[in-house]
Amino acid sequence: MGLSKEIQDLKDHRSGDRNVLSVYLNTNPGDPDQLNGAWKIHLKNGLKEIDKSLNASEKDTELKYFKETKKKVMDEIEQNKDDLHKGAVIFASENPPLWSVHYVQVPVKSGFHWEDRPVVEQFEYMYKAYPEAGIILPSFGEVRVLDTSMGFVKEDMVYIFDPKLEFWGQDKDMDPTGPHKIGGSKVDFIESRLKENLHRFYKGMAANVKKLKKERGWKEVHVIGETELAIAFAETLSEKPNSCIYKNLNNSKPHIIINQVLEK
Template sequence: MSLSKELQTLKEYRCDDRCVLSVYLNTNPGDPEQLNGAWRIHLKSGLKRIDEYLTASNDEKEMKAFNELRKKVEKEVEDNKNDLSKGVVIFAAADPELWSVHYVQVPVKTSFHWEDHPVTEEMEYMYKAYPEAGIILPSFGEVRILDTAMGAVIDEATYVFDPNLEGWGKKGKKDENETLTGSTRDDAIEPRLRENLQRFYKGMGEIIGKLKKERGWQEIHVSGEADLANAFAETLREKPASCIYKNLNNSKPNDVIHQVFEK
């Protein structure tokens, strides 16, 4: 399910009594307030405040439902402590069952909510700033594609131009430690190969159009050397949300996202 559809499903969720725990937790290791795993303290204290409130209200049904979800949330975050990004967003309920977890690479303001519906406003704001988007990195020898949502890479593939086959071959997901190949200097490309390259750029433009529909991209961003970025952008049916004149082909996914969305 795409993130936009999931958000819509969350907005439509309701229960008769308060039964939904919404957690926004800042886990950004680069935040001075998160030194030495301070997120653990914030998670514990935030959940404790809700527990104290429910204890004072003396509603046994809500207390039981909350305590079950509290344990589940604490276990989820603790089990993934070594893979935390900038933030964690969790929506949880027991009846009807709801379990929606998002580890995001965007800033998150810590907050906790116990309501009869998921508190999605902050999530919607983050989604608006970092929607599902395709980031396209064209170069002379390849086109690298990042499928992203909420500032995180969902999938990645690289299409390499093979001058012998005169076609594109899908290279697959790139290892972060791997050095990309196929970058050939413009002045070294023979006229025949240059024509083929331009023709296959057009073919890649059609592939991008299909991926946009399949992946539910709200935006497409293109980044590369000026002439290549402009040439590739012209093959797209819709004008890209941004066209950045910078070669990021050898950059790590998170660095690419930072350059594109936080420029």
């Protein structure tokens, strides 16, 4: 399910009573306010305030639901505490069941809500600012494609050109977490036959990008590569990319590539 559809489902969710917990947690290690894992204190204090309010109201059923939901959320964050990225957004309820967890690489303002519905306003704003996007990194030997949403990589794909068979094919054996070693990337080192066919190969890959954009629900497409290659590939796209960044990042890890796009 695409994120836009999930946000709409969250907006439509109603429990009838207050038993939906919405958690926005800033875990950005680069934020001065998060030194020494300060997010743990913010999480504890935020949930404690809700707990305190419910105890004062003496609504036993509501308090029971909150304690169950709080434990589930705390367990989730504890299990993923070493891989929280810049922020976490969680919507949870016991009745009716709701469990929606998102670890993101974009700014999050911490906040904790206990209502009869998910509080999605900040999440919706984040999505509008950082929607689903395809990041395309063309080179002579391959085209790398990152499928992203809110700065988080959902899939890292590589399509390799076989000079013998002269076609593009996805590299199914690629390690999505590691660096990618690519062959020579200078025009002077490429056989003239391949140089002459480069436009045709890029054009075929551009058609694949168009298909991926529709299937993955990309709202944006960004191209990153050495100047000549990035321009050549961008020109084959049916629609102008949202940005074209002239840097060779083909061997870089996903978070470095994404930061280049987010900081453009």
